Structures are given as C-alpha cells and as structure tokens.
Amino acid sequence: MITALWVMIAIAVVLGVVLGYAAIRFRVEGNPLVEKIDAVLPQTQCGQCGYPGCKPYAEAIAKGEADINLCPPGGEEGIHKLAELLGVEPKPFGADRQPRAKAVAFIDEKDCIGCTLCIQACPVDAIAGAAKQMHTIIAAECTGCELCVAPCPVDCISMQPLPERPNTWKWKYPVILLRPQK
Amino acid sequence: MRQLYTFHGGIHPPTNKAQSTTQPIAYAPLPAELVISLHQHAGEVAKPLVEVGERVLKGQLIGAPVSGFSAAIHAPTSGTVAAIGLQIVAHPSSLPELCITLQADGKEEWAARHPVDFRTLSNAELQSHLRAQGVVGLGGAVFPSDMKLRHSIPVETLIMNGAECEPYITCDDMLMRERAAEIVRGTEILRHALNTKSVLFGIEDNKPEAIAAMQQAIDDSSLPFEVVAVPTLYPGGSAKHLIKVLTGLEVPSGKLPTDIGVQCFNVGTAYSVKRACDDGEPLIARVVTVTGNVAQPRNYEALIGTRFAELVSASGALPGTDRYIMGGPMMGLELPGANVPLVKASNCLIAASDALFPPQPAPLPCIRCTRCVGVCPAELQPQDLYWFAQSNNFGKAQEWNLFDCIECGACAYVCPSSIPLVHYYRYAKSEIRARDQEKRAADLARERHEFRQLRIEREKQEKANRLAQKERAATTANAKTVAETASVPTPAKPVVTVDDTQQLRINTALERAKAQATAARPKNTDHLTPEQLAEIAAIEARRSHIHDIAADTGADDEPPKQS
Amino acid sequence: MDIARPWLKHLLNGRIIRPSFFALRRHISSMSEYFLIVIGTVFVNNIVMVKILGLCPFMGVSRKLETSLSMGAATTFVLTIASGSSYLINHYLLGPDLAYLTTLSFIVVIAAIVQFTEMVIKKTSPVLYQVLGIYLPLITTNCAVLGIPLLNVQAKHDFIESLLFGFGGAIGFTLVMVLFAGMRERLEGADVPVIFRGTAIAMVTAGLMSLAFMGFSGLVK
Numbered sequence: 001m002i003t004a005l006w007v008m009i010a011i012a013v014v015l016g017v018v019l020g021y022a023a024i025r026f027r028v029e030g031n032p033l034v035e036k037i038d039a040v041l042p043q044t045q046c047g048q049c050g051y052p053g054c055k056p057y058a059e060a061i062a063k064g065e066a067d068i069n070l071c072p073p074g075g076e077e078g079i080h081k082l083a084e085l086l087g088v089e090p091k092p093f094g095a096d097r098q099p100r101a102k103a104v105a106f107i108d109e110k111d112c113i114g115c116t117l118c119i120q121a122c123p124v125d126a127i128a129g130a131a132k133q134m135h136t137i138i139a140a141e142c143t144g145c146e147l148c149v150a151p152c153p154v155d156c157i158s159m160q161p162l163p164e165r166p167n168t169w170k171w172k173y174p175v176i177l178l179r180p181q182k
Numbered sequence: 183m184r185q186l187y188t189f190h191g192g193i194h195p196p197t198n199k200a201q202s203t204t205q206p207i208a209y210a211p212l213p214a215e216l217v218i219s220l221h222q223h224a225g226e227v228a229k230p231l232v233e234v235g236e237r238v239l240k241g242q243l244i245g246a247p248v249s250g251f252s253a254a255i256h257a258p259t260s261g262t263v264a265a266i267g268l269q270i271v272a273h274p275s276s277l278p279e280l281c282i283t284l285q286a287d288g289k290e291e292w293a294a295r296h297p298v299d300f301r302t303l304s305n306a307e308l309q310s311h312l313r314a315q316g317v318v319g320l321g322g323a324v325f326p327s328d329m330k331l332r333h334s335i336p337v338e339t340l341i342m343n344g345a346e347c348e349p350y351i352t353c354d355d356m357l358m359r360e361r362a363a364e365i366v367r368g369t370e371i372l373r374h375a376l377n378t379k380s381v382l383f384g385i386e387d388n389k390p391e392a393i394a395a396m397q398q399a400i401d402d403s404s405l406p407f408e409v410v411a412v413p414t415l416y417p418g419g420s421a422k423h424l425i426k427v428l429t430g431l432e433v434p435s436g437k438l439p440t441d442i443g444v445q446c447f448n449v450g451t452a453y454s455v456k457r458a459c460d461d462g463e464p465l466i467a468r469v470v471t472v473t474g475n476v477a478q479p480r481n482y483e484a485l486i487g488t489r490f491a492e493l494v495s496a497s498g499a500l501p502g503t504d505r506y507i508m509g510g511p512m513m514g515l516e517l518p519g520a521n522v523p524l525v526k527a528s529n530c531l532i533a534a535s536d537a538l539f540p541p542q543p544a545p546l547p548c549i550r551c552t553r554c555v556g557v558c559p560a561e562l563q564p565q566d567l568y569w570f571a572q573s574n575n576f577g578k579a580q581e582w583n584l585f586d587c588i589e590c591g592a593c594a595y596v597c598p599s600s601i602p603l604v605h606y607y608r609y610a611k612s613e614i615r616a617r618d619q620e621k622r623a624a625d626l627a628r629e630r631h632e633f634r635q636l637r638i639e640r641e642k643q644e645k646a647n648r649l650a651q652k653e654r655a656a657t658t659a660n661a662k663t664v665a666e667t668a669s670v671p672t673p674a675k676p677v678v679t680v681d682d683t684q685q686l687r688i689n690t691a692l693e694r695a696k697a698q699a700t701a702a703r704p705k706n707t708d709h710l711t712p713e714q715l716a717e718i719a720a721i722e723a724r725r726s727h728i729h730d731i732a733a734d735t736g737a738d739d740e741p742p743k744q745s
Numbered sequence: 746m747d748i749a750r751p752w753l754k755h756l757l758n759g760r761i762i763r764p765s766f767f768a769l770r771r772h773i774s775s776m777s778e779y780f781l782i783v784i785g786t787v788f789v790n791n792i793v794m795v796k797i798l799g800l801c802p803f804m805g806v807s808r809k810l811e812t813s814l815s816m817g818a819a820t821t822f823v824l825t826i827a828s829g830s831s832y833l834i835n836h837y838l839l840g841p842d843l844a845y846l847t848t849l850s851f852i853v854v855i856a857a858i859v860q861f862t863e864m865v866i867k868k869t870s871p872v873l874y875q876v877l878g879i880y881l882p883l884i885t886t887n888c889a890v891l892g893i894p895l896l897n898v899q900a901k902h903d904f905i906e907s908l909l910f911g912f913g914g915a916i917g918f919t920l921v922m923v924l925f926a927g928m929r930e931r932l933e934g935a936d937v938p939v940i941f942r943g944t945a946i947a948m949v950t951a952g953l954m955s956l957a958f959m960g961f962s963g964l965v966k
Binding site: 003004007008010011012015018019022023026027028032033036085086087089 | 834838839842843845846849850853854857860861864865867868871872875876877878943
Binding site: 038124171172 | 617628630631
C-alpha cells in the first residue's frame with residue numbers, strides 16, 4: 001500500500017520536473033490569433049457588431065466573448081472564414097444583422113453647414129473639409145459604414161448604392177434550368 | 183525541316199472556314215453613324231478629347247490614353263461628334279461603356295498624317311509612335327502594342343501568329359493571302375524594334391494559300407524570315423502554345439513571353455504597324471469575318487465603330503438568326519444585340535441560329551471520365567476546377583492553378599455530360615478577383631483607421647501637454663496674486679452646456695446658409711420669354727447629363743466640364 | 746507493507762541497471778515478426794477501423810488534410826513514447842505486485858506527454874495549435890492512446906514489440922485519418938442532402954471505410 005503510494009509519487013515527481021522544464025523552455029508570449037481574425041474582418045469599422053471597430057471585435061472573438069456571426073459587412077463568406085480559422089461550426093446571421101448592399105456616402109452640398117461632426121465620426125478619415133468649409137466624401141476611401149449619417153445635424157448625408165460597372169461586374173453562377181420555362 | 187514540338191491536349195473541331203474564304207476582302211460600306219467605344223483595349227478607359235458638336239477629321243485623335251496601360255482612339259472617318267455618352271457595347275455584362283457617336287459626313291477627309299521611317303527610330307521612339315497611333319494587338323487580347331515592345335532581356339525569337347485556330351474565323355487567313363507584302367513589312371519594323379535575329383511565321387497547315395502567299399512575299403523581300411506550317415490543332419493559335427510548338431520553350435505561369443526571350447504578335451497587328459509607320463495612319467479599321475447564318479459569308483475591312491447590324495445586312499441576313507456571337511464559337515461572347523459597334527478586338531461576327539448551333543442538352547453530373555484532362559492545353563485538371571468552382575471553394579481552385587486557364591473551351595467541347603465548364607471557371611475567376619479587390623480595400627481602410635487612431639492620440643497628447651504648460655504658468659502666476667488679493671467670492675458663472683452652444687452654432691450656421699442660398703438664386707425669373715425658358719431648360723439638361731456621366735464613370739477626381 | 750520487500754527485491758535485482766541485451770538478441774532473428782506486427786497494426790487490426798478506438802479526434806480533426814496529418818504526427822509522437830515508457834514503468838517499476846496501478850500510471854504518463862506535446866506545438870506553430878484546438882489536449886483521453894499500452898500488457902509484448910505496436914498503431918491512425926480527410930474534403934463540394942450534411946455523412950463514410958478494411962482480415966494472424 002505504502003509502496004504503491006511511493007511509486008505513484010515518484011512517477012508524479014519525475015513527470016512534474018519534465019513538464020516544469022518544458023513550460024519554461026517552450027514559453028509563448030502574446031496572442032497572434034487576434035491579428036489573424038482582424039485580417040479576415042472587412043475593416044469597415046462600422047460598429048454593427050457591437051464593438052467600436054474591427055480590432056476590438058477581433059479581440060473579443062479571440063477571448064471567446066463574441067460570436068462569429070455579428071459582422072454583416074463580412075457577409076456569409078466572412079462567417080465561413082472565421083469558422084475555419086477558429087475550427088468552429090459556421091452560424092447564420094441573426095434576424096437583426098443582415099448584410100446590405102455596398103453603398104457610399106454622399107453629402108448634399110446645398111445643405112452642408114461645415115460643422116465637422118461627420119469628419120470626427122468617420123473612422124477612416126474619408127471626409128475632406130474643415131470648419132465652416134464645404135465637406136465632401138472621398139468616395140474611393142468610403143467603406144459604407146454609415147457612421148457619418150447620424151451625427152449630421154442637417155441630414156445632408158445619404159447612402160448611394162454603388163452602380164454596377166463593366167470593370168466591377170462579375171460572372172454569375174451558372175444556373176441551369178432543368179425544365180425549360182414555358 | 184524545322185523541328186516542331188507539341189503541346190498537351192487539343193481538339194479538332196470542324197473548322198467551318200471554307201464558307202468565308204471564297205471571296206476577297208471587301209470594303210464595308212461607309213455607315214452613316216459610328217459608335218466608337220473609349221474602352222476597346224486592355225487597360226484603362228481612354229479620355230475623350232472632343233466635345234459634342236465638334237467636327238473631326240479621319241484619323242484625328244479623339245481619345246487620349248490615360249496611363250501607361252491604355253491606348254489612343256482615333257476618329258475612323260470625318261464627321262461631327264453627335265454624342266458622348268454611355269452606349270451598350272460588346273461586353274458579356276451588357277452594361278454600357280463611354281462611347282463617342284460620330285455622324286459621318288461622307289467626305290472621308292483625312293487629318294494630317296505623319297509617316298515615319300522606322301529605321302531612324304529607336305525602340306522607345308517606335309513605342310511612343312505606335313502608342314500615339316493607337317495600335318493594339320488584333321489577336322483578341324488587344325494589349326497596347328507599345329507595351330509588347332518592352333523587354334528586359336534580349337528577344338531571341340519573334341513569332342508572328344498566323345495560326346488562327348478557332349473555327350469560323352478567317353480574317354487573318356484572307357489578310358495573309360491578300361496583303362502579305364504589308365505584313366512582311368510590318369514584321370520587319372517589329373523585328374527592327376526588338377532587334378531580333380530569328381523571325382518565324384506560324385501558320386496552321388489548313389491554310390495552304392496563306393502559307394504560299396507569305397512565302398512569296400518573304401522571297402520577294404529577301405528578308406531572312408521563315409514560314410512554318412504548324413499542325414492544325416485547336417488552340418494552337420494561343421500565344422503560349424504557338425511559342426511552345428515553334429521553339430519548344432514554355433512561358434512559365436504568370437510570366438510574359440519576353441521573360442524567356444520570345445515575343446509573339448498577330449499578323450493583323452503587323453499590318454497595322456506597317457500602316458502606322460509607313461503611311462502614318464492610326465488604327466481605325468480592321469478585317470472582320472462575317473459568317474454563320476448569312477447569305478454571303480465573307481471578310482470585310484470595316485471601320486471601327488460600324489454597327490454589326492450593318493455588316494450583317496451587307497452580307498445578307500437570313501431568317502432564323504436569334505443571336506450574334508463576336509469571336510468564334512469556342513471563345514466568343516454572345517452580343518446583347520446586333521446594334522453593338524465594332525471594336526478593335528472584333529475579329530469575327532457569327533450570326534447564330536439553333537440550326538447552326540444546336541442547343542446543348544441539360545448538363546448532367548460529372549462522371550470523372552477525365553476526357554477534359556486529356557484535352558486541356560494548359561495541363562490543368564478541369565474536373566477538379568469544376569468541383570471547386572461549383573462549391574465556391576476558391577482557395578482550392580487557385581491552388582489548382584485556375585488562373586492558368588486560357589478559357590479555350592476544349593474541356594467543355596469534349597464533356598459527355600455537357601457541363602458548361604468555362605462558365606464555371608469565369609465565375610470563379612471573377613469572384614476571386616472581386617475578393618482580392620475587397621481585401622485590398624479592407625487593408626487600406628485598416629491602415630487609414632489605425633493612422634486616424636494615432637492622429638487622435640497625438641492630438642490628445644499635444645493638448646494635454648499644452649494644458650499642462652498653461653497650468654504650470656497659471657500656478658506660478660497664482661502663487662503671486664494669492665498673497666495680494668483678499669478672498670473675494672467669485673460670481674457664479676451661468677452654466678452653459680456644450681449641447682446648447684453647439685445647437686446655437688448650428689442654428690446660426692443654418693440661417694447663414696439659407697441667406698446665402700436666397701442671395702445666390704437668380705431674382706429675375708418671372709416674365710421670361712419662351713425662348714429664354716427653352717434655353718434655360720437645355721442648359722439644365724446638359725448640366726444634369728454631364729453630372730450623370732461624371733457619376734457613372736466615377737470622375738471623383740475631375741469636376742464635370744461646364745459648358 | 747507486505748509487498749514492499751518483494752518489490753524492492755524486484756527493483757534492485759539489477760533489472761534497471763542491467764538492460765536486457767539478451768532479450769534483444771533473442772528477437773533479432775525474428776525481424777519478420779516485427780514487420781508483421783507493424784503490418785498487422787497498420788492494416789489488419791487498424792485501431793480506428795477495426796478496433797474502433799480513437800474516433801473522437803478521427804471525426805473532429807479530419808475536416809482538412811493538413812490538420813489530420815499534423816494530428817496524426819502528434820498522436821504518433823505521443824503513442825510511441827507512451828508505449829515505450831508504459832512498458833518500462835509496467836515492467837521495471839510496477840512489477841507483478843503493483844499491477845493494479847497499471848491504468849493509473851499509464852494515464853498519468855500519457856497526460857504528461859500530451860502536455861509536453863501541446864507546449865511544443867504552441868511554441869513552434871501557433872496556427873496549428875489554434876486549428877487543432879481542443880483536440881490536442883483530448884489526445885489524453887483518446888482511448889487508442891490508453892488502449893495500445895494496455896493491449897501491450899495483455900499481449901505480453903517486450904520492449905521492442907511494444908514500441909512497434911504503438912508506432913504501428915499510430916501510423917495506422919494517421920493513415921486512416923489522412924484518407925478520411927481526403928474524402929471529407931471532396932464531400933465538402935458534393936451535393937449532400939441537408940439532413941446528412943456535416944458529421945452524419947462523415948459517420949456513414951467512416952462505416953463504409955471500416956467495411957473496406959475488413960478486406961485485410963486474416964492477412965496476418
């Protein structure tokens with residue numbers, strides 16, 4: 001009985017020493033997972049996930065606090081990529097968070113009063129302007145996050161959906177009619 | 183006897199070329215109206231240089247190249263610019279592009295032509311001359327020819343592509359039969375520019391007359407060129423495959439022929455180069471085959487911008503035509519209608535009917551027979567690419583070298599299940615390109631966002647520093663005054679919240695804006711004559727039209743022209 | 746206390762000090778036996794397909810080819826060392842008296858080896874660590890990893906045979922997992938009925954694979 005105890009203690013001590021050494025020798029700092037998740041997210045910085053930007057959302061996912069189906073701009077594709085990265089099952093979007101068509105903000109220059117509230121709101125600095133000067137959206141940089149629409153006191157910002165042009169047009173998935181339509 | 187090599191796969195579809203080679207090239211009748219697309223080359227859209235109502239001469243520059251990867255557009259005939267706007271062009275999306283509509287005046291008045299002696303020009307000078315003349319590759323890919331003259335290592339072999347492997351197309355065949363001397367001359371110019379020793383003409387052996395004509399022209403010119411008859415095999419006219427057959431060299435995936443010391447030009451391009459240099463004529467016309475369900479299939483030399491419907495009626499339209507194909511039956515694209523204009527890339531127009539091209543049966547599941555693998559000239563695995571494309575597995579599709587697919591259609595031709603394979607590959611490629619575009623945009627947005635965070639932090643830091651400095655100055659000043667003043671109670675300041683001041687500022691700004699708007703509005707808008715009202719309406723229409731063009735072509739860097 | 750003396754005698758009998766070279770020499774003549782052990786454990790008595798052990802990581806990690814290969818490699822490392830060290834502990838430390846401590850000590854050893862492997866993988870390849878996720882520490886509870894040493898005890902294998910048995914078992918595990926991952930990757934693109942998608946069709950496929958492995962039965966006694 002005591003022998004058995006001694007044998008087990010001996011095994012435990014030896015293994016403990018080995019593991020202790022390994023814990024120090026193979027120590028790992030930081031969490032590279034956050035960068036990988038952030039690389040997948042669309043960088044719209046819109047806040048629709050409930051976090052103030054894409055990096056905080058990535059950190060929340062890495063910690064396990066946030067679900068992977070909270071990002072509408074990423075679309076279904078984004079959910080699948082996150083699921084693959086984290087090794088979990090992909091989930092569909094909730095009813096309150098559905099992806100919308102890509103749009104670009106547009107300032108109606110007749111009504112703009114030059115208050116700079118939208119400039120302060122834009123997360124990617126896509127609005128050019130200064131106090132009491134005309135503001136305008138730099139369309140090439142606008143991510144369509146819609147954070148500028150709410151702060152505008154004169155409601156002069158609208159979202160214009162991007163029209164399809166020959167260089168942005170995509171071939172459609174081949175759909176074959178099994179029965180010809182009458 | 184020159185040693186020829188082979189490439190993997192290939193098919194032998196019925197050539198159907200005899201119909202359109204019975205008659206010589208005819209000059210297409212001058213149309214009343216020409217629609218010249220500003221995007222008929224690989225690269226960026228050309229910028230229009232003319233205005234509506236302006237009279238232009240034949241060969242005048244009407245569209246300027248906007249970057250290194252762009253080409254010039256010239257007026258194909260003299261006339262007046264009727265409109266500059268979006269028109270339906272030959273694009274698979276049926277979306278419109280910016281086009282210049284020209285009303286021909288019938289005079290065919292040439293602008294000043296500037297021929298050059300190629301012997302006096304260096305490679306770079308010839309490049310800028312060809313760029314100014316709008317010469318692009320006429321083999322189908324329409325790359326600006328000046329770009330194809332650039333090379334980093336010496337070009338050992340220049341190959342002239344007269345293979346024309348696709349069924350129905352005979353424009354290069356007829357061009358070689360009738361204008362062999364000009365082609366040889368153009369080739370000499372290209373050879374001089376590239377400083378190449380070896381020049382080979384690759385012509386498929388189903389064109390004996392063309393081979394004989396080219397050989398004759400070369401003998402007459404005493405130039406050391408060689409005509410090589412290559413075995414007829416589709417797609418042997420593809421540049422990479424012709425290079426493989428003639429030289430045994432393989433152009434690596436993602437690289438250009440000039441990276442291995444070879445360059446390949448279409449014989450039609452050589453003809454255009456000759457016209458551009460010897461005659462100073464820009465690229466304003468090309469030979470196009472009109473065939474299929476027409477009474478007289480033949481080749482026409484047509485002006486760029488001619489509507490296809492006019493060419494079809496010149497050949498005699500027959501009933502039963504339900505669609506038009508630009509290009510060949512393997513790689514051509516179905517046109518949104520016959521009113522689409524001719525572009526530099528149009529080598530053939532097929533009037534298709536169900537009798538000519540019976541509809542494919544409904545596709546069945548892939549049985550993995552690997553017939554497609556046997557015929558793929560790019561040595562890919564079409565059935566795996568199909569599997570990944572149809573399940574949207576784009577990562578795997580790229581791993582299986584999807585972008586090396588030349589979309590020749592040989593796999594779909596042999597598929598016993600009639601699966602539209604090329605359709606799937608095009609879908610997958612465009613999805614991958616769109617995703618790459620989004621990724622680039624996302625990376626840029628991330629950079630901007632991070633810089634913005636940095637900027638805000640920096641501003642906060644600077645503000646904090648300034649406040650700290652002020653406080654320090656204030657405390658030293660206070661220390662002095664506290665000793666002097668008695669304890670006087672400070673009067674209570676009125677509490678004004680930030681929101682109130684903000685709202686006050688907004689209200690005053692609104693008032694100011696309204697006052698400015700009323701000041702800017704014209705005051706004498708009552709009692710206007712009908713003529714004045716009509717003029718105002720016309721001006722407003724023009725302004726909104728230009729605004730639309732600017733919005734559609736994304737002119738976020740240039741203000742619309744106020745006329 | 747009553748077994749203390751015989752145990753000490755067994756321990757100090759010089760078994761630990763004098764390695765059994767004689768035992769080794771006795772078995773060199775039967776190299777073909779070793780070969781048969783390996784073939785037997787890889788194909789005929791495949792631990793996943795025939796013995797139906799170790800299904801948890803088999804199902805969980807075989808979605809992608811790369812992860813199954815890495816999981817197989819990790820399991821091979823763990824199993825081989827576990828087999829060897831289990832034999833040594835069982836034969837020299839526990840002896841015939843403390844045989845009832847076999848399972849307990851095996852589990853402790855396996856847990857330690859898996860922890861070690863986890864630390865090494867986390868350091869060398871964080872991506873792999875993330876992808877393997879929970880299945881890496883679950884190697885500890887993998888019934889195959891505990892089963893093989895116990896089977897070694899039951900079959901009274903000696904040291905070399907135990908090592909080979911463990912190594913062969915793990916190679917068989919890796920082989921089957923890689924084959925299965927290949928099939929699952931192709932199943933990803935297939936038009937599977939909705940109720941079968943995911944694990945269900947994977948189970949059906951695994952069953953069919955198991956049937957196929959029945960073809961090896963009787964190859965090696």
